[in-house]
Amino acid sequence: MESAIDEHLQCPRSLSRRVHDDYQPPFPMFAGRSGDDLTQVVMAYLGVQFREENRQDAVRAMQHMVSTFNLSDGPGNHDISFHTDNQGYGNFIVVGYWRDPANYCRWLRQPEIEQWWSSDERLLDNVGYFREIIAPRAEQFETLYAFKEDLPGVGAVMGSISGEIQEHGYWGSVRDRIPASQNDWLQPDEELRIISGDPDAGGRVVVQGHDNITLIRSGQDWMEADADERQLYFTEMLPPLQAGMDFLRDEGHMLGCYSNRFVRNVDIDGNLLDIAYDIGFWRSLDRLERWAESHPTHLRIFTTFFRVVTGLQKLRLYHEVSVSDARFQTFEYINCHPMTGMLRDAQR
Template identity: 50%
Template structure:
C-alpha cells in the first residue's frame, strides 16, 4: 500500500489526513505518477460553440482544425475530443489537450498558425463561438485516481512517471483532499472572486475571465466499452441516469452551491463518432464547496449510492473503468478566454447582469 503522494512531493505534514496510518481502503485504486522533472502540466480545453444544424458542419470543421494543429511543433502529448449540449441548447465540441511542459505549450500557442487564427477578426464573424480554458497546475496542486493501473486518461497520459501501487487515500470522505500534495501544509482556502473584461459578457465579444486564488477543477470520467451482460445493464439503466441527474443539477443550479460551471461530455473519435466514454468537467469556487456537495448533497449521495450498489452487485469485479483528476489552481495557473460565446459559457456563468 502506497501513498497517493509521490515520494519526491512529500514534505513534513502540518495538516493531518482524515484517516489513521493503519487505514485499509475497501477496494484498490491507483494514481498516475509525475516524473521528477515534471514540475507543472497544462490542461487545455479548446471549444467550438454553435446552435442549430446549419452550423454543425462548420463547427465540426473548426474542431478538426484545432485537432490537426495539435500536430504542429510543441503540440500536446495527448488529446481527447468531446461533445455536449449546454443549458442554453448550444452544441459545444471540445478538444482537450495535455502538455507536460508549460514552455512547450507557450511556444505552441505563439506559433503563427495558432496565434493568427485565434486573434483573427474572423473569429467574431463566422457565426461560431470559441473558447480556451487553460489550467496549468504545478505538480503539488493536483491529483489523479484510476480504477485500473493499465489504461490512463487525461493528464495521466503525459505525466511520465508510470503508475503507483495500490494507494491508501481513497474510499472515505476527504480522500480527494488528502491525495493533493499541497494538502500536507495548506488548507487551500479560496479567496477573491472572478472578474470579466469587459465587465458584462455578451455574444459578439472577446471576453477574458480572471480567476481567483484556489479555484477547484475536476474531470471525472467513466468508460463502459468493455462491460457486458448484467454489468452493462446496471450501468446504463441505473448508474448512468443517476449520474446524469447529478450532472444536470450542477449545470443548472450549481452556482448556488459554489459550482461555477459543469459539463457532462461524451467522447468522440477522430471522425466525430461517439465513443462509450463520458466525463464531467466542473469548476468550483473552492475544494471545500466541491467536498460539501460530494459529502452531503442529495444528488451526489445518490451517485455514490448507485456506484456502491453497482460494485457490490458485481462483487467488486468490474469492467467499468472510472477515473478523475482534481486540481486546485492558483491565480497564475488559470487563463480563460471566450469569443462570441453566450454569457453562461464556462467561467462566464453568473457574471452577466
C-alpha cells in the same frame, strides 16, 4: 499499501489527514505517478459552440483545433468531447495535456495558432469559441483510477502508475491526495471578474480567475465492457449520475460550482464513443467537498458506486482533481452565450 502522494512530493504535515495511519480502504484504487522532472502540467479545454444548423461549421472548426496539435510542441495526450448545454447549444471540446508548460507556450505562440485565435475572422464565424486553460503545479493535482493501463487525461502524460493507495473510499480523500494540502487549506482569494468585453454583447470576453479554482474531471469508459456491465452502467450508475450532473449544470451556482458539463467523447468526425466524463469548475475544493459529502444528488452517486465497484471488470472509472494559481489560468470566449463557462458567475 502506498500513499497517493508520491515520495518526492511528501513533506512534514501541518494539516492532518481525514483518516488514521492504519486505515484500510474497501477496494483497490491507483494513482498516476511521475518523476520529479514533472513540475507542472497544462490542461487546455478548447471549445466550439454552435447552433445545430451550424454543426458542419463546428465540426470543421473542431477538426482544425485538433490538427494544430500536430504542430511542434503539441500535447502529449488529447481527446474530443461533445455535449448540449442547458441553453440548447452544442459544444465540442478538444482537451490537450502538456507535461511541460514551456512546450505549451511554444506551441501557443506559433502563428498558425496565435494568429488564428486573434483574427477578426473569428468574430464573423457561424460558431463561438472558448479556451479554458489551467496549469497546476505537480503538488496541486491528484488522480484516481480503478485500473492501471492506458490512463486517460493527465495520467497519460505522467508516465507511470502506483500500487494500491491508501487515501480513497472516505469523505475528504480527494484533499488528502493533493500534495499541497499537507500544509495549505487551498482557499480562494478573489472572485471571478470580467476584465475585457461584455458577455451580453458577444464578441471577445476575457475572465480573470482566482487562486485555487478547482477542476474535477470524472470519467466512465464502457468501450470494452460486456453486456452485463453495460446494463449495470446504464440502468444503475448513469441515472443518479446524470441527475447529479444536471443539477450542478442548472443550479450549481448556489453551491459554488462555476460550470458543469457532462460530456461524451467523440471521434474526429463528431461521432459518439462509449466514454463520458464530467468537467466541473468550482470556486474551491471546499465547495466541491461540501456538495460531495452532503448533497442528495452526490450521495446517490456515491452509494451506487460503492455497491457495484467490486464487481467491475471492464468498465473503467477514474477522476482527476486540481487546483491552480490565478496567474496560470486563461478563460477567454468569442461569441459565446453569456451562460457559458465562467461567464455566468464572473463579476461585470
